[in-house]
Amino acid sequence: xxxxxxxxxxxxIKIVYYGPGRSGKTTNLQYLYNSLKEKxxxxxxxxxxxxxxxxxxxxxxxxxxxxxxxINGLDLKLQLYTTPGQxxxxxxxxxxxxxxxxxxxxxxxxxxxxxxxxxxxxxxKDNLQHHKLTLNDIKLVFQWNKRDLEKNGIPLLDSxxxxxxxxxxxxxxxxxxxxTDGTNVFKTLNVAAKMTVESVIEKLLDQxxxxxx
Amino acid sequence: MSIVxxxxxxxxxxDSLHKLIEESGATxxxxxxxxxxxxxxxxxxxxxxxxxxxxxxxxxxxxxxxASLIGEKDFSLLFHRGENENVHFTKITTEIILIVLFKPxxxxxxxxxxxxxxxxxxxxILEA
Numbered sequence: 001x002x003x004x005x006x007x008x009x010x011x012x013i014k015i016v017y018y019g020p021g022r023s024g025k026t027t028n029l030q031y032l033y034n035s036l037k038e039k040x041x042x043x044x045x046x047x048x049x050x051x052x053x054x055x056x057x058x059x060x061x062x063x064x065x066x067x068x069x070x071i072n073g074l075d076l077k078l079q080l081y082t083t084p085g086q087x088x089x090x091x092x093x094x095x096x097x098x099x100x101x102x103x104x105x106x107x108x109x110x111x112x113x114x115x116x117x118x119x120x121x122x123x124x125k126d127n128l129q130h131h132k133l134t135l136n137d138i139k140l141v142f143q144w145n146k147r148d149l150e151k152n153g154i155p156l157l158d159s160x161x162x163x164x165x166x167x168x169x170x171x172x173x174x175x176x177x178x179x180t181d182g183t184n185v186f187k188t189l190n191v192a193a194k195m196t197v198e199s200v201i202e203k204l205l206d207q208x209x210x211x212x213x
Numbered sequence: 214m215s216i217v218x219x220x221x222x223x224x225x226x227x228d229s230l231h232k233l234i235e236e237s238g239a240t241x242x243x244x245x246x247x248x249x250x251x252x253x254x255x256x257x258x259x260x261x262x263x264x265x266x267x268x269x270x271x272x273x274x275x276x277x278x279x280a281s282l283i284g285e286k287d288f289s290l291l292f293h294r295g296e297n298e299n300v301h302f303t304k305i306t307t308e309i310i311l312i313v314l315f316k317p318x319x320x321x322x323x324x325x326x327x328x329x330x331x332x333x334x335x336x337x338i339l340e341a
């Protein structure tokens with residue numbers, strides 16, 4: 001659920017990184033955060049908030065707000081969240097989806113994780129349903145993560161297969177990526193943000209037109 | 214559906230929060246929705262307000278799960294006591310939470326009274 005505050009001149013949009021456990025959702029956010037921190041030094045106004053277990057698995061969510069310049073005179077603020085991927089954290093995963101405007105689905109390219117990707121995608125649909133949403137109500141971009149492992153000879157699913165398995169219904173944008181070395185991390189976010197902002201503005205215009213005079 | 218705050222409504226919410234701070238002696242007040250979106254705030258802020266909004270929404274969501282575990286529908290009020298600052302969270306509507314920070318020397322009872330007093334006012338503004 002996007003928020004527009006005309007007093008503060010802010011438009012705020014929520015994007016959630018979803019996907020199976022260990023697919024690299026938190027790594028995506030960490031890469032974004034570290035790159036921006038390096039670029040802006042101490043001027044970066046926001047911090048990466050992580051609620052995780054003693055290991056490095058996300059327990060509740062990671063959160064990182066980014067300001068992305070102006071749109072129609074309003075400051076655009078993106079709220080980036082990740083969900084816990086492990087199957088047992090079902091209820092927290094559902095909670096993080098509340099008010100979502102856009103999703104980056106981070107799929108694991110490892111051949112052994114084929115089924116985990118499909119399960120997680122179905123789980124996303126089910127959890128959206130819990131908030132009375134379908135995939136058509138939000139914007140979604142895919143990321144085929146861990147492509148860097150190919151050069152180490154580790155068996156990966158090829159992008160075409162992943163596209164066929166996950167993206168045949170939506171036919172949306174998909175990016176082969178590596179969240180550890182940063183390949184296509186910013187690109188994925190840029191495209192997801194652009195698509196989401198456009199759809200939020202479109203919905204707001206509809207909402208305005210439907211208001212009684 | 215998105216929330217659109219007009220300048221007029223945002224001003225009214227800010228005024229109500231300022232009034233609450235003045236009358237109760239609290240340090241800081243904030244309104245956020247259950248999705249963690251900050252709606253309005255008043256008072257001294259030497260911390261990340263956006264993060265407070267997000268963590269509050271998460272806190273409510275987590276305690277809601279606790280409520281359902283023990284057969285309660287919901288907890289409408291949460292309170293955390295600190296050494297130098299206390300936090301009081303109240304549900305204003307099903308979707309909106311009021312967060313108040315106050316010093317431990319202030320009476321919790323008085324603060325609750327003042328928060329109750331302003332609840333209807335905030336409700337009216339938000340429903341407009």
